[in-house]
Amino acid sequence: MTAQAQEKGASAPVYAPSAEFAANAHVDAEKYAQMYETSVKDPEAFWREHGKRLDWIKPYTKVKNTNYSFGDVSIKWFEDGTLNVAANCIDRHLKDRADQTAIIFEPDNPEEDAQHITYAELHRRVCRMGNILEDMGVRKGDRVVLYMPMIPEAAYAMLACARIGAIHSIVFAGFSPDALGARVNGSDAKVVITADYAPRGGRETALKSNTDQALLHCKDSVKVLVVKRTGGQTTWIEGRDYDYNEMLLEADDYCPVAEMRAEDPLFVLYTSGSTGQPKGVVHTTGGYLVYAAMTHQYVFDYHDGDVFWCTADVGWVTGHSYIVYGPLANGATTLMFEGVPTYPDASRFWQVCEKHKVNQFYTAPTAIRALMAHGNEPVEKCDLSDLKLLGTVGEPINPEAWNWYNDVVGKGKCPIVDTWWQTETGGHLLTPLPGATALKPGSATKPFFGVQPVVLDPQTGEEITTTAAEGVLCLKDSWPGQMRTVWGDHDRFQSTYFEQYKGYYFSGDGCRRDADGDYWITGRVDDVINVSGHRMGTAEVESALVAHAKVAEAAVVGYPHDIKGQGIYAYVTLMNGIEPTDELRKELETWVRSEIGPIAKPDLLQWSPGLPKTRSGKIMRRILRKIAENDYGSLGDTSTLADPSVVDDLIENRMNKG
Numbered sequence: 338m339t340a341q342a343q344e345k346g347a348s349a350p351v352y353a354p355s356a357e358f359a360a361n362a363h364v365d366a367e368k369y370a371q372m373y374e375t376s377v378k379d380p381e382a383f384w385r386e387h388g389k390r391l392d393w394i395k396p397y398t399k400v401k402n403t404n405y406s407f408g409d410v411s412i413k414w415f416e417d418g419t420l421n422v423a424a425n426c427i428d429r430h431l432k433d434r435a436d437q438t439a440i441i442f443e444p445d446n447p448e449e450d451a452q453h454i455t456y457a458e459l460h461r462r463v464c465r466m467g468n469i470l471e472d473m474g475v476r477k478g479d480r481v482v483l484y485m486p487m488i489p490e491a492a493y494a495m496l497a498c499a500r501i502g503a504i505h506s507i508v509f510a511g512f513s514p515d516a517l518g519a520r521v522n523g524s525d526a527k528v529v530i531t532a533d534y535a536p537r538g539g540r541e542t543a544l545k546s547n548t549d550q551a552l553l554h555c556k557d558s559v560k561v562l563v564v565k566r567t568g569g570q571t572t573w574i575e576g577r578d579y580d581y582n583e584m585l586l587e588a589d590d591y592c593p594v595a596e597m598r599a600e601d602p603l604f605v606l607y608t609s610g611s612t613g614q615p616k617g618v619v620h621t622t623g624g625y626l627v628y629a630a631m632t633h634q635y636v637f638d639y640h641d642g643d644v645f646w647c648t649a650d651v652g653w654v655t656g657h658s659y660i661v662y663g664p665l666a667n668g669a670t671t672l673m674f675e676g677v678p679t680y681p682d683a684s685r686f687w688q689v690c691e692k693h694k695v696n697q698f699y700t701a702p703t704a705i706r707a708l709m710a711h712g713n714e715p716v717e718k719c720d721l722s723d724l725k726l727l728g729t730v731g732e733p734i735n736p737e738a739w740n741w742y743n744d745v746v747g748k749g750k751c752p753i754v755d756t757w758w759q760t761e762t763g764g765h766l767l768t769p770l771p772g773a774t775a776l777k778p779g780s781a782t783k784p785f786f787g788v789q790p791v792v793l794d795p796q797t798g799e800e801i802t803t804t805a806a807e808g809v810l811c812l813k814d815s816w817p818g819q820m821r822t823v824w825g826d827h828d829r830f831q832s833t834y835f836e837q838y839k840g841y842y843f844s845g846d847g848c849r850r851d852a853d854g855d856y857w858i859t860g861r862v863d864d865v866i867n868v869s870g871h872r873m874g875t876a877e878v879e880s881a882l883v884a885h886a887k888v889a890e891a892a893v894v895g896y897p898h899d900i901k902g903q904g905i906y907a908y909v910t911l912m913n914g915i916e917p918t919d920e921l922r923k924e925l926e927t928w929v930r931s932e933i934g935p936i937a938k939p940d941l942l943q944w945s946p947g948l949p950k951t952r953s954g955k956i957m958r959r960i961l962r963k964i965a966e967n968d969y970g971s972l973g974d975t976s977t978l979a980d981p982s983v984v985d986d987l988i989e990n991r992m993n994k995g
């Protein structure tokens with residue numbers, strides 16, 4: 338966006354949408370206002386119309402049947418319609434787009450050739466994978482876990498499951514064997530699809546070997562389908578392991594689509610919460626796809642022929658909705674990148690943009706900050722003239738990073754859509770529409786169609802009705818992409834999201850609404866931290882730490898981190914008689930990596946002979962957070978502590994002295 342930025346009183350600069358962009362956009366300011374109004378005044382009529390963007394086998398007559406009353410939460414969209422997600426993402430495009438590229442695959446190693454997979458080829462591949470899964474005994478409703486590199490076969494596997502009516506559950510390839518095993522058990526999966534190795538940033542993760550380890554803790558009946566990625570050596574268990582590349586030669590090119598009800602589950606995706614172990618977020622077929630496709634088109638202003646690149650991994654919800662389902666439902670060309678932003682060097686993202694003439698580029702603030710640290714040269718040496726729009730997701734973006742993204746990457750010409758949403762929401766909830774919304778660096782601005790955000794007073798639970806407001810962010814009423822339940826635990830779904838504030842969906846985020854009605858996310862209000870745009874429950878890291886034989890107690894909090902947004906700060910109390918050493922510190926770091934995965938490794942670990950507790954034994958995290966933030970001047974009231982002297986020790990030995 339250009340420097341027409343105007344100072345609005347004392348508040349942030351505002352960037353009005355350019356007239357040129359608005360003229361060609363799906364939605365301008367006037368249309369947004371009008372569509373938004375209908376969407377909330379008459380959601381039935383609005384979604385009855387927009388549900389038609391999909392091909393239904395049996396059209397729906399019912400549109401919305403949702404109930405947020407506590408103890409009886411039930412969310413249904415288009416419930417009497419039937420459809421198939423793979424047919425919507427592939428088959429219906431074959432008439433006009435058989436030869437159009439559906440997926441561009443850019444491998445980790447830039448020397449390796451990119452692949453262009455057409456819709457016709459995608460159809461063959463997905464059919465074959467569907468037939469292979471059926472040969473392995475997978476049936477409608479069965480769960481299939483994917484533990485895959487970012488290769489086209491990951492997308493084939495997702496769509497093959499959807500085609501035959503199986504429910505996929507993707508486990509990010511950076512998770513450890515233990516985490517994988519827990520998810521295989523949690524979803525009671527029949528098959529795990531994996532690859533021999535996952536190349537990433539010039540290194541390789543041994544996915545097959547991790548899978549072997551994970552399955553030691555799972556039912557013997559679980560089968561493994563192995564895709565060859567590097568051809569590296571793996572062990573093979575006859576009868577359990579199936580060779581994808583071999584089966585591919587025999588598999589039939591056509592696989593019929595299963596007729597699914599709109600409310601049949603499409604996938605389960607485990608995500609961290611404030612308590613306990615990760616929960617399986619369940620998304621269903623009809624509403625999810627309508628919402629993913631619609632947000633993809635409007636938020637990124639996607640037009641036919643554009644090349645869209647979302648840099649996420651399919652292991653996260655962003656990869657589900659905006660690498661695979663949304664774009665393919667729209668007949669788009671979507672780019673899948675196997676690598677990392679800084680390999681072989683900090684110019685990689687921009688080289689990929691140049692090479693594939695990317696039009697819309699969607700990434701996380703943590704990547705922008707990391708690349709910004711390498712200066713402008715890696716960006717400026719690439720031709721980014723095809724870029725029309727930039728997007729961010731996963732965490733709040735700081736104005737410095739926003740400005741750099743805008744000036745250096747977007748050359749002041751590309752609107753930036755800062756999209757706030759969650760695994761639970763299926764798609765964007767708060768976001769600018771690039772032809773309609775005035776942008777403010779750091780604000781996710783306005784609600785998408787059908788979304789009714791409210792700001793509640795965290796103490797009273799009352800809705801704050803003034804335009805300017807600060808409190809917790811909740812959603813009044815449902816939207817089609819909303820999660821429907823927690824896998825196997827509907828009570829947990831109700832109590833996590835609908836109990837705290839009766840009659841609302843509670844997001845877990847705090848926010849501020851400014852005088853223009855724009856929303857600014859202030860971060861989680863629960864014990865979830867956001868590390869490089871990934872959610873991590875502090876309770877998960879704590880339970881991993883205390884599972885180590887030498888650890889008596891642990892408390893984990895977030896602290897501000899220049900690149901990651903938040904870093905993981907762990908306070909660890911050792912068992913009596915155990916000496917704190919640097920070796921033990923390393924051992925614990927490795928331990929957490931192996932219990933959860935590299936993303937959970939504490940950035941700072943402090944030995945804490947005692948933790949600040951109330952007399953009833955509750956750890957006072959507020960104090961631990963302050964110490965981790967290096968803000969120990971304002972610890973507040975410590976008089977309720979059982980032993981206030983532990984605080985002095987913690988301050989004395991704090992790790993974050995920056």
Ligand code: 6R9
Nearest residue numbers: 730731732733755756757758759760858872
């Ligand atoms: C899509 C995704 C969700 C949490 C969410 C919030 C944070 C996501 C954001 C943002 C500020 C944005 N978050 N987008 N915070 N601005 N544009 O990230 O899902 O992994 O479930 O994380 O991420 O705290 O509650 P998920």
